[in-house]
Amino acid sequence: MANRVAIVGIGQTTHSGRRPYVNDGELIYDAVTRALEDAGLTINDMEAVMAGNMDMFEGHHLNDAMLNLYSGAAGRPGFKMNTGGTVGTMTAIQGWYHIASGLYDVCLVIGWEKHDEGPATPAISTITDPAVDRHFLVGAIGGLATVSVAYMQRSGCKLEHAAMVRANASQAAHRNPMAHMREIYSVEDVMKARMVMYPLNLLMCCPTSLGATAMVLASESKAKKICKKPVWMKDHVTVHVEYGGAQFGIGEKRWTSHMEAGAKLFKRNHITKPMQETQVFEMYDPFAFAIPMWLEDFLVCEPNEGWKLIEKGALKLEGEYPVSPSGGVLCTNSIGDSAILRVAEAALQLRQPIRRCTLHQLYRRLRHT
Amino acid sequence: MKEKVQEELIYINKTMKIPYKWRTGEVWGEFFRELKENGIIYANQCPTCGRAFCLPKDVCTRDHTRCTDRSKWIPVGPKGTLVTYFMAEQSFLLPTTGEMLKIPFAVGIILLDGATVILQHQLEETDEEKIKIFMRVEAVIKPKAERKGNIFDIVHFKTITE
Amino acid sequence: MAGRVGIVAASATKFEAAKPYQHLMDLVVEVTDKVVEAAGINLKDDIEAVVSCSQDFWDGRTISSMPIPDAVCSHLKDESKVAGDGAYAVLYGAMHILSGDNKLILVVSHCEESITDGTMIENWSIDHIFHRWLGLDYTMGAAMQARRYMDRYKVTPEQFAKVVVKNRGNALKNKLAQEAMNLTVDQVLKSKMLADPITELQKKPVSDGACAMILASEEVAKKLTPTPVWITGSGNYYEHHNLGDRDLAECDALIKSAKRAYKMAGINNPVKDLDLVELSEYYAHEELLWTEGLGLCGRGEGGKLIDSGKTQLKGEIPVNPSGGLLSGAPVTVAGMARVAEAVWQLQGKAGEHQVQGAKRAVAHGCGGLAGQMHCVLVLEKGGK
Numbered sequence: 022m023a024n025r026v027a028i029v030g031i032g033q034t035t036h037s038g039r040r041p042y043v044n045d046g047e048l049i050y051d052a053v054t055r056a057l058e059d060a061g062l063t064i065n066d067m068e069a070v071m072a073g074n075m076d077m078f079e080g081h082h083l084n085d086a087m088l089n090l091y092s093g094a095a096g097r098p099g100f101k102m103n104t105g106g107t108v109g110t111m112t113a114i115q116g117w118y119h120i121a122s123g124l125y126d127v128c129l130v131i132g133w134e135k136h137d138e139g140p141a142t143p144a145i146s147t148i149t150d151p152a153v154d155r156h157f158l159v160g161a162i163g164g165l166a167t168v169s170v171a172y173m174q175r176s177g178c179k180l181e182h183a184a185m186v187r188a189n190a191s192q193a194a195h196r197n198p199m200a201h202m203r204e205i206y207s208v209e210d211v212m213k214a215r216m217v218m219y220p221l222n223l224l225m226c227c228p229t230s231l232g233a234t235a236m237v238l239a240s241e242s243k244a245k246k247i248c249k250k251p252v253w254m255k256d257h258v259t260v261h262v263e264y265g266g267a268q269f270g271i272g273e274k275r276w277t278s279h280m281e282a283g284a285k286l287f288k289r290n291h292i293t294k295p296m297q298e299t300q301v302f303e304m305y306d307p308f309a310f311a312i313p314m315w316l317e318d319f320l321v322c323e324p325n326e327g328w329k330l331i332e333k334g335a336l337k338l339e340g341e342y343p344v345s346p347s348g349g350v351l352c353t354n355s356i357g358d359s360a361i362l363r364v365a366e367a368a369l370q371l372r373q374p375i376r377r378c379t380l381h382q383l384y385r386r387l388r389h390t
Numbered sequence: 391m392k393e394k395v396q397e398e399l400i401y402i403n404k405t406m407k408i409p410y411k412w413r414t415g416e417v418w419g420e421f422f423r424e425l426k427e428n429g430i431i432y433a434n435q436c437p438t439c440g441r442a443f444c445l446p447k448d449v450c451t452r453d454h455t456r457c458t459d460r461s462k463w464i465p466v467g468p469k470g471t472l473v474t475y476f477m478a479e480q481s482f483l484l485p486t487t488g489e490m491l492k493i494p495f496a497v498g499i500i501l502l503d504g505a506t507v508i509l510q511h512q513l514e515e516t517d518e519e520k521i522k523i524f525m526r527v528e529a530v531i532k533p534k535a536e537r538k539g540n541i542f543d544i545v546h547f548k549t550i551t552e
Numbered sequence: 553m554a555g556r557v558g559i560v561a562a563s564a565t566k567f568e569a570a571k572p573y574q575h576l577m578d579l580v581v582e583v584t585d586k587v588v589e590a591a592g593i594n595l596k597d598d599i600e601a602v603v604s605c606s607q608d609f610w611d612g613r614t615i616s617s618m619p620i621p622d623a624v625c626s627h628l629k630d631e632s633k634v635a636g637d638g639a640y641a642v643l644y645g646a647m648h649i650l651s652g653d654n655k656l657i658l659v660v661s662h663c664e665e666s667i668t669d670g671t672m673i674e675n676w677s678i679d680h681i682f683h684r685w686l687g688l689d690y691t692m693g694a695a696m697q698a699r700r701y702m703d704r705y706k707v708t709p710e711q712f713a714k715v716v717v718k719n720r721g722n723a724l725k726n727k728l729a730q731e732a733m734n735l736t737v738d739q740v741l742k743s744k745m746l747a748d749p750i751t752e753l754q755k756k757p758v759s760d761g762a763c764a765m766i767l768a769s770e771e772v773a774k775k776l777t778p779t780p781v782w783i784t785g786s787g788n789y790y791e792h793h794n795l796g797d798r799d800l801a802e803c804d805a806l807i808k809s810a811k812r813a814y815k816m817a818g819i820n821n822p823v824k825d826l827d828l829v830e831l832s833e834y835y836a837h838e839e840l841l842w843t844e845g846l847g848l849c850g851r852g853e854g855g856k857l858i859d860s861g862k863t864q865l866k867g868e869i870p871v872n873p874s875g876g877l878l879s880g881a882p883v884t885v886a887g888m889a890r891v892a893e894a895v896w897q898l899q900g901k902a903g904e905h906q907v908q909g910a911k912r913a914v915a916h917g918c919g920g921l922a923g924q925m926h927c928v929l930v931l932e933k934g935g936k
Contacts, residue, residue: 024651042399044681075615076608076635080406082677083607083636086920087793095792096805100644100925103608103635105615111632115644122650124786143485147614151412152422153445153541156486157497157510159478166476167499174474174523219477219518259601259630261621263451264507269473269499272441272506281628402681410612411667415575447622449581454595454625 026120027244027251028368030060030237036201036230036353038137045079045135046091052233053093053131060237060247067237068125070094073102073112073132074357077147079139092131105148106161106305107259108132109234109361114257116238126240127247132361133233141229141356159218161307162226166218169310171269173220176317178328183225183309184211185331187351190306193338194348201230201353211309225309227354234362252368258286279318287320295321296342303367305360306349312336316344346370407488416458417446426539429531433466433505434458442466444505467502468529469550470509474499477518500527500547511541514548526550557646558773558780559931560766561590562892567730567761567880570666574760576611579662580623583764591766591776593656599766600654601630605641605661607884609673624658637832638763638888639788639917639927645767646783655769662762663882670758670883678921679793690834691755693922695747697800698837702749704801705852709749712836713740714858716753716878719833722865723875725904730880731757740836754836759880763888765895778934779899785819785930787812793924806845806918806926813914814847817930822847822914823862828870828897828907830890831916833877838923843871846914846928865905873897873905887917891929898933 032055034048043051057063070093072085081087085094085101102111109132116130142160149155158164172178188208194200206224214224237247244251260278262268268277283295292298302321306312313327322330330336336344345351347366350359414422417434424432433444438455444466449456478495494516499508514530515521527547537543563586565571565579574582588595602624606616617633620626634641638661645659674689701707717737723729735753743753766776773780787809792798810822819825829846833839840854848869849857857863863871872878874893881889894913896902910933917927 041401077614080676081680082609082673083920083924084677085636086790086924087677087679089790089793090797094790095797096808097790098788098809099790100634100636100640100788100927102632103615104617104633114632118644118647118651118653121653122647124647124650140483143483144614146485147612148618149613150619151410151486151612152414152418154510156484156541157512159476159482159484159491159495159497162482163476163478163497167474167497170476170523171474215480217478217480219479259632260628261626261631263622263627264619269508271473271501271508276628278628402685406672406676408609408612408668408672408676412612413572413575413664413667415578416573418575419573448575448578449623449625451622451625451627452596 024121024123025241026117026254027239027241028236028254029239029244029247029251030056030062031365031368032056032059033199033234033362033365034232035199036232036355038201038228038230040231045133045138046088048135048231048233049088049131049133050091052133052235053129056129056235056237062237062247064093066127067093067097067129068127069098069119070129071099071102071112071115071119071131073108073361074134075103075105075108075144077144078141078356079135093129106307106356107360108357109359110364113236113254113361113364114259116236117254117257120238120240126243128238129235130238130361131233131235132358134355134357135231136229136355137231162218162221165308166221168268168314169220169308172310172314176325176328178310178313180212180220181208182313182328182331184208186309186312187211187224189337190345190348190351193346194352196338197348200348201232202228203352221308227307227350228352230353230355232353232355232358234358234365236361236365250372252371256286256290258282260285277318279315280320283319283321301346301367301370302342302344303347303363304345304349305363306345306351307354309351312344415448417448420460421446422539425543426537429534429537430465431467431502431529432463433502435462435464437462441506442504443507444502444509445507464504466504468531470500470502470527472498472523472525472527473501473508474523475513475521477516477521496521498527498547511544512546514546520549526552555650556770557649557783558768558770559783559895560768560773560776560780561587562763562765562895563587563590564728564763564889564892565761566728567759567882569730569758569760571664571760576662576664577619577623579664579762580620580660583762584624584658584660587764587766593766593776595625598656599658601648601657602626603632603634603641603645603648603657603659605634605636605638605659605884605888606663607635609676610663610665610668610884612668620660624660636925637917637919637927638885639891639915639929640887642765642888642891642929643786643788643927646786649767649769655772657767658764659767659888660762660764661885661888663884664760665758665882666760690921691747691750694835694838695750696795697922698749698835700800701837701841705855707837707840707855709741710737711840711855711858712749712754713737715833715836715839716740718858718864719872719876719878722873722905723879726874726879727903729875730759732875732879750835756834756877757880759882761882761885763885763892765888765892780934781895781898782932782934783929784932785813785817786928788925788927791924793921800922803841803845803923806842806923806928809926809928810846813928813930817932819930823869826869826912826914827910828873828894829914829916830872830874830894831876832886832890832918833872836878839871839876842916846916865907870907873902873907883919887927890917891915891931894931898931
């Protein structure tokens, strides 16, 4: 039986578009220091240090090893994960495996991105094969725009709903001092923004942020000694889909990685009514259509209901089922850090006594094109 | 740790390039050869589940059956249906050329007639009003002399009415 | 370790200087099919998760594991990518099993070094504020390390050359090896000078290939094969990156890794307790340094160890009976190929370079500038 794993320390840097007076090592060091302070531990208590980041965004090969002085990994065990947008969650899961396997008791996991230092969009385009479709992806936004168009067509969701999502997110981010875009936007403001890639306009896409997040994970016996309110990483799931038509429902029933992930996770944890049995959902929502679309896809709500929930205001910070109360990726997107930040924000929510249970890690991978 | 606005420090500005020589492999190699020599778009069929892949696949992603048997290949398209699309109205840097994208640039996800798996390619139509999901499109293939055996042998997909 | 993790089967492609007819995916399909057949399982139904290992820059694509789910039939399954040496992927796979999450998983690593220029990629892994712009690559780093090592411990280039003669000679018996040669010390020393004291033959050749492995929980492994190989110890540590922060003549990270792994596996005297060692020597001098780190001899005695002949194929503690990295294997696959060789040895399937009666082995993976990260795995034959 696996050891239980808890999050006992959380540290994130402030997020912003540019921080010209900080280099990437210092950014990591900032997050690590905050996480250790939060846990009341020192780097010497860490048995392993793990990092997650993408090589091409800033142009560094093996950057886990390169920056290990700052992360504290020098002289300690650890290795790097690299799985794209999901890398942050993957790193948290890597930490989970380190502890659940019984090999380590206390670990530090780090995700970071310094987006102002490299070309993110062309780097993302290179996820595709150079021989066939690399020219036609145009970054993450290209892929996300295509699924948005399909979603609008399928469900009846309108551009206005996406604008509402963004307006909600701006309200949430405004209250989050660590978020990148903290300006409040009204639905009209969002609708008026410049179109970047139909149907996504500038405000409906995530910004390019920089920032880092670190978490201290501990085994059950250690966690209880370290802090009074450990947050347990109860379950996690990772799912992939093939490249093909299944996510658009061509030639067969529509079944995406989200659906499989949601189905597996809810079944394993005996959750039958996700919206009642969980209280908050931190979603990796890199574009405004993500929240309605993926709530449906994660089987949290019924098909084509997502945008109706938004109309009702149910997903707002003070609504009945807050989604991304931190402002989400829509307001802060430091890619290598975004996913681990979702875990961290969800854990922060759980530290408050009001909200008890949650689905911990709905994990998705940028695999839609 | 509150941050003060400081004077900007020194940047290191470099553009780094790495040369690559990617292999297309057996299946894509054959696909591109057919496209170049005969101007035909081929899909390969999985002998187990019968799905026709265009772009072709070495193995079926569902049942791991080898799909390299050349006799099982079928020509697909050039007509097809637009499943979904995006339309770039802002320019981006392209990794394939190292240059900025010429806008407007519309890319469609297209299901070619006879295939079960989607193909992603550029659309000729760049007027957003005129692009409709499930509209019919057709591949425009370069004249033989200009074909080089790569994905750009298909110029783009044009809208057709049937 | 809590439970035991069994390696059911391993497979690798033949390592070649270039595989122009194969897309990366084809390599993965090839090794996956081989290993699935060897393990006698059904890829689609039995494998629960996949751990892959590759690196973005070497493959020229971000998230280089993107095509892997297609190649290993993991539609709607779990796949995660380790960006480092293959030995880490095996370790991560073992963690999947130890945690109780999975019972049967596939680990694959793949790389086609020949598609690009390794020097540039190595240069990109060096810190971008100070040292990258000096034009450093791993060969230069290795040369500095070799010099420092020679200086401190009075090891000689002839002793480095003996490693090449031994490993490339062992490779003559290994069907998967890329560069198998009958060499003399003189030939090695007289080959083209890359960065003094490292000559061309002392460096791992550019290589293409892939490697795959099936890992299982104790119960499942015993059902699947009469010859499971157990992972009984593991250890991995980083060195500092900045060359000024470490002494290149030492290998503290490896010493710590080995210590941890040996403690887990209950090994007190590595030379006696181990039957063979498969280690990652990207450059000839590294084998000497790593044998010290692994405790096969005292500090500074790596040169004497190779002179003594103990590490020869028929010696007391054969090191790299397969020919090691000097006989070819791409980065990222390197460490996993070492594990695979050790597995075949323990299963008695190594072929002509079989070490008779091998029961316990160490496989070592490493990466980064002058061996910046090390991963040590102790493997044991069934029983006990």
